[in-house]
Amino acid sequence: MVQIETKDLNFYYGQVQALRNINIAMEKNSVTAFIGPSGCGKSTLLRLFNRMNDLIDGSRIEGKVMIEGADIYARNVNVEDLRKKVGMVFQKPNPFPKSIFENVAYGLRVNGISSRSEIEGIVEASLQSAALWSEVKDKLNKSALQLSGGQQQRLCIARALAVAPSILLMDEPASALDPISTSKIEELIFELKKQYTIVIVTHSMQQAARVSDRTAFFYMGVMVEFDDTTTIFTNPKEERTLNYVTGRFG
Amino acid sequence: MADTKRIKQSIYFWIFRAMSMMVVFILVAILYFIVSRGIGVINWDFLTKSPEEGMVKGGIFPAIVGTLCLIAGSLIFAFPVGVFSAIYLNEYMKKGRVKSFLQLMTNNLAGVPSVVFGLFGMALFVNKLKFGDSIIAGSLTLGLLVLPVIIRTTEEALKAVDDNYRLASYAMGASKLYTIKKVILPIALPDIITGLILSIGRVSGETAPILFTVAAYFLPKLPHSIFDQVMALPYHLYVLATSGTNIEEARPVAFGTALVLVMIVLFTNIIANVVRAYYNKKYKK
Numbered sequence: 404m405v406q407i408e409t410k411d412l413n414f415y416y417g418q419v420q421a422l423r424n425i426n427i428a429m430e431k432n433s434v435t436a437f438i439g440p441s442g443c444g445k446s447t448l449l450r451l452f453n454r455m456n457d458l459i460d461g462s463r464i465e466g467k468v469m470i471e472g473a474d475i476y477a478r479n480v481n482v483e484d485l486r487k488k489v490g491m492v493f494q495k496p497n498p499f500p501k502s503i504f505e506n507v508a509y510g511l512r513v514n515g516i517s518s519r520s521e522i523e524g525i526v527e528a529s530l531q532s533a534a535l536w537s538e539v540k541d542k543l544n545k546s547a548l549q550l551s552g553g554q555q556q557r558l559c560i561a562r563a564l565a566v567a568p569s570i571l572l573m574d575e576p577a578s579a580l581d582p583i584s585t586s587k588i589e590e591l592i593f594e595l596k597k598q599y600t601i602v603i604v605t606h607s608m609q610q611a612a613r614v615s616d617r618t619a620f621f622y623m624g625v626m627v628e629f630d631d632t633t634t635i636f637t638n639p640k641e642e643r644t645l646n647y648v649t650g651r652f653g
Numbered sequence: 654m655a656d657t658k659r660i661k662q663s664i665y666f667w668i669f670r671a672m673s674m675m676v677v678f679i680l681v682a683i684l685y686f687i688v689s690r691g692i693g694v695i696n697w698d699f700l701t702k703s704p705e706e707g708m709v710k711g712g713i714f715p716a717i718v719g720t721l722c723l724i725a726g727s728l729i730f731a732f733p734v735g736v737f738s739a740i741y742l743n744e745y746m747k748k749g750r751v752k753s754f755l756q757l758m759t760n761n762l763a764g765v766p767s768v769v770f771g772l773f774g775m776a777l778f779v780n781k782l783k784f785g786d787s788i789i790a791g792s793l794t795l796g797l798l799v800l801p802v803i804i805r806t807t808e809e810a811l812k813a814v815d816d817n818y819r820l821a822s823y824a825m826g827a828s829k830l831y832t833i834k835k836v837i838l839p840i841a842l843p844d845i846i847t848g849l850i851l852s853i854g855r856v857s858g859e860t861a862p863i864l865f866t867v868a869a870y871f872l873p874k875l876p877h878s879i880f881d882q883v884m885a886l887p888y889h890l891y892v893l894a895t896s897g898t899n900i901e902e903a904r905p906v907a908f909g910t911a912l913v914l915v916m917i918v919l920f921t922n923i924i925a926n927v928v929r930a931y932y933n934k935k936y937k938k
Contacts, residue, residue: 453824460747487826497817499836510825512835559821566825 405472406431406570406600407452412466414447416459421447423624425466429617431569434592434601436615436632438608439647443621445604449572452602453489454482470570487514490563494575496555498547498562503539506547506558510566525565533561534591553584560591564599571595573603577610589614608648612636620644684915691912694905700913703873704906707898713910718875719788719883720857720917723867726792726879727799727856728849734796735803736845742804743811744833756808763801768861770798775865789879791867798862799852806848810841843929850925854918860887886914 407429414422422444429435437445450456467474498506507526530536535557577585592614605611619629628644639645705711746752774794784790814837822832868888876883893907
């Protein structure tokens with residue numbers, strides 16, 4: 404079943420066209436990696452899926468973005484509801500300067516859940532899902548800023564999971580982390596795809612090859628190629644893709 | 654060559670160091686000057702009695718109460734107005750001419766001499782709105798005076814909040830208002846309190862804005878409502894130093910008054926700094 408789909412998508416920052424005629428469809432419970440050199444539009448496309456680009460003055464979109472068959476840029480769409488369904492993890496771990504518990508509970512409070520036992524249950528479950536529970540269960544009331552970078556990023560994943568999204572967008576989630584933390588995040592992605600549809604932007608081709616089912620290669624705002632990850636890395640159809648994945652440019 | 658470079662380095666180092674030390678020295682000198690001359694008259698009666706015998710005897714209790722009323726009154730007005738304006742400016746307004754214009758005007762307002770605020774306050778609050786010389790007229794005038802200070806410090810405090818926190822909150826489906834209330838303001842609070850500290854110092858020390866709007870030359874009783882006049886420390890000091898019945902004899906009382914004024918400001922600063930430190934520490938370690 405197709406979960407995310409774009410149709411003839413163009414996107415502009417002011418006069419600059421950042422995405423050109425993107426048509427892509429992502430299956431439910433799959434991991435899709437977006438790769439390509441800096442400025443190729445991969446992060447821009449990711450941020451269109453939860454309408455984070457709305458926040459940028461002078462940006463403009465043409466075409467359609469469909470999530471579960473519904474156009475998320477239609478006039479009657481509530482952006483806040485959309486973002487509860489489409490969670491996001493950012494490049495730089497950005498836990499709030501609150502306690503570990505309050506970080507995960509934040510989205511629940513946003514949703515108006517106030518029952519203490521309900522919140523505690525979901526916080527624990529979310530931390531379990533993010534493979535962080537055993538490390539933090541004795542210090543839930545400590546500041547999230549005390550955690551290591553890798554733990555902070557898993558906390559951000561737990562925070563995103565707490566509001567029960569069906570899609571998880573990850574914008575270079577491991578680029579600020581050390582190799583051990585990175586491999587933990589990658590293992591986590593592998594676990595999470597059983598329940599979530601994941602789209603991950605990454606600069607690391609090894610990471611794309613390790614975690615994703617399908618890979619899209621972007622260059623200068625164009626989606627050059629989109630195929631099974633093994634095909635992209637072993638037998639791409641386009642020469643530009645081959646040059647990029649073999650490290651000849653980018 | 655290397656030697657001249659090193660000498661130059663060290664000359665500048667000492668200039669920087671000397672200047673920063675000088676600031677400390679100036680503050681210590683002022684405090685010493687006031688404390689050494691004022692401490693002699695400070696006692697329980699001085700703090701709790703009204704002025705007597707042409708203001709050369711007795712205490713300054715009405716002026717202390719008056720100044721505290723004016724601090725409270727002006728901040729009740731200026732703090733919400735200032736913080737709300739700053740939130741609008743920083744969180745809601747898009748970059749552009751209107752925003753630049755508003756910021757420019759805020760800066761200009763900060764540059765208006767305080768005596769002009771006094772005249773304006775007299776014209777608007779005392780005469781036009783018929784509050785008369787009163788706590789409310791004086792508080793509103795002082796409030797206008799510190800409004801730009803509060804707006805600017807709050808704006809800077811909000812600007813210093815990392816955008817990643819805003820993005821994280823929006824990405825969770827939080828509304829703008831919820832994000833401001835639950836994420837941005839708590840982070841910015843310590844710095845917003847700094848603005849409040851500056852405002853308290855400013856409000857308690859200004860003489861010109863209260864001259865035509867609230868301050869009484871001699872009023873040995875306490876106010877009963879916000880429409881009463883009060884004595885105030887800075888004006889009382891001015892009176893004692895320039896136009897009392899016996900200036901020479903009133904001099905110790907004047908220094909005592911100055912000392913109390915400085916103590917009030919220092920004390921509020923310390924309280925505000927404790928609050929600031931508390932919020933800073935709450936989650937950062």
